[in-house]
Amino acid sequence: MTLTFGAPGPAFTPEPAPTMVNDTPGWYRGDLHLHTVHSDGSYTPEEIVAGADAAGLDYFVSTEHNTPTANSIWGRHARPDLLIVGGEEATTRGGHYNAVGLDPGHWIDWRYRPEDNKLPRFLNEIHGDRGIAVLNHPFCPFKGCDWRFPYEVMDGIEVWNGPWDPSDEAAVAKWDELLRAETFLPAVGASDAHRSPNVIGLPQTVVRAQGLNQGKIIKGVAGGHSYIVESSGQTLQLTAQSGSKRAGIGGRLVGGGSVVVRLRVQGAPGTVAALHTGDGLTAVEPIETNDATVTWTTTAAATRFVRAEVRSPDSTMVGLTNPIFLVP
Template identity: 50%
Template structure:
């Protein structure tokens, strides 16, 4: 794995011209007594301001804890505008030390402990940087106040990370269920890591991926909650101003920067860092309607796209259609995944979940299965799907594979399901929907359909419940990655 120069990342961002502004440094005296020292800073961020405001803080020797509180005004926005929102994080002289976005109004860092989202470790002498992210600013501007407190004295016992192991017991080569987009109190979730692990077990998942927003802090605690029955994989949700993407399978403690937009041309650099760490880059909820969530970078170089995020909605329907268009283009195909993006109750862990065919229940095998597209997506562990393409001569291919036969060879696809009462099955090809068939009332049965590679360059399957949601005509229950037909 290539080493990422975290200090250079900071300096690059600080010198990014219009993308950021750096305020005057704030200084503290060396320890003059037993008590802490405090400085209160304030300012106004104008409408249309840069993405990042950096506040240099010169930390003297002898500090054992740095604590920050901040606040900002929230005037009523004019009609058509959203209210103020201000994120916060911190870097030290060596690089990233934590991020809480707009979820917390305070944080603390010491050698022994840190607020979730921040990294425990010594408070070293030198220049630190508070980073403010004016996520939304009303036309009246955004007035902010930050108070920095330094405490002096010897460091407490050093924090000892407890990362999760890279392997669980598993069942050998098999299908494994996982949720690869989850949040805890280490970013903007309200569940603790213990609660997320318990929720994953209750959902009958085999693995989860920890994807906190813009921080690696949770990787230091997951070892306490993993076990032979649950593989926990480290990751990150990188939340840029032009869309979010997840890094799946990062080494514990690895952090990926988020301070760029599509026009900066920086994404390739960070995707390379992710790949050099043997991890995957996945576009998350590409058409989500929240500010900054829409994916503007394109899909070149990514390993998968999240076509289903949480309960089925109209933006999922649109992402699925766009992803299907990518399959038609015939370029390097990008597998589909689905995840809950669960933050707190009542969001359901494992709705949806990605079911991956892997050589074992370990980080490397799971990532390989996701990368290859050997996976399907389901609303819960009650749903079972088998999807196979075969010829009369006994040649077969499964999800994510290619059945390499001549263009006029008859190919039969068999979709076998259970746990889908009251649902209908769809077979979809590059020509669109080719078969719509009701499933048996008990939700268990097989649907077959015959085609040729000349007629269908790929086949994929969907299971839908004829039950409207608030934004869609029906509800997705399961969908598969494609089986490609014909010579490559």
């Protein structure tokens, strides 16, 4: 077989997606972990955008394995109502992590293991782009996927990867163990979709941000101002109130006395809501209607945080919030 060069094609012109959609504060739905034909996925960029629309997403993060090439083409697919954030999934020999918010053309090396002590250098590079590093699927059963680096150096943890399974259960248990030991890693969920029939936006991270733009979405995720649900059909609201003071997900409620924790669950009838505290599971309440609110009462002396889970009767996760911190 003989290979010959043809005529030179047109030069490649990078077209990264705009980093700003709007400056309107709100809750924004997104998928933080997606693959296309730029790495080992079969989805085309067009199919990812179509899937994001079908899932009701406001933003997504492009996370190809070990290459930033896709980050230079998303401008061709950007729209005025959809934020596309550049990223990369570094598949190191000690587990996988997502760089979220990479500058176009910035490549993050993946060729190291924990004992090489190279991770801090690449975390610094990501932070230099004002990005964050989120450790992925820490208990993924495939060889080389399980997390062997320290947890506390990361900016977040993917506790729910694709359809709910035992590895997600293990990730939530580890996250909760860290939280009770006073190491808070903001939890995210993402589809890790590669090809049909992987569902883009299952699950999705709904983040409170001061605008739909790259910096503000990253700030919301890094602050833990988010919850995870299986689809755009579900909305969660968790608040803690003591007297006239009130805090939301990822916030701090300062002051002693009685604290009323209120969870509103929309779009999940027939499920069970559970309040988790520093002492473990505190209470469960059935969610019987399409728009239900349950309340619990606790104190800052009794627990340093509260967080909520909503599960179907067979224990499959439907929604999970980051904590609200209670400070005496």
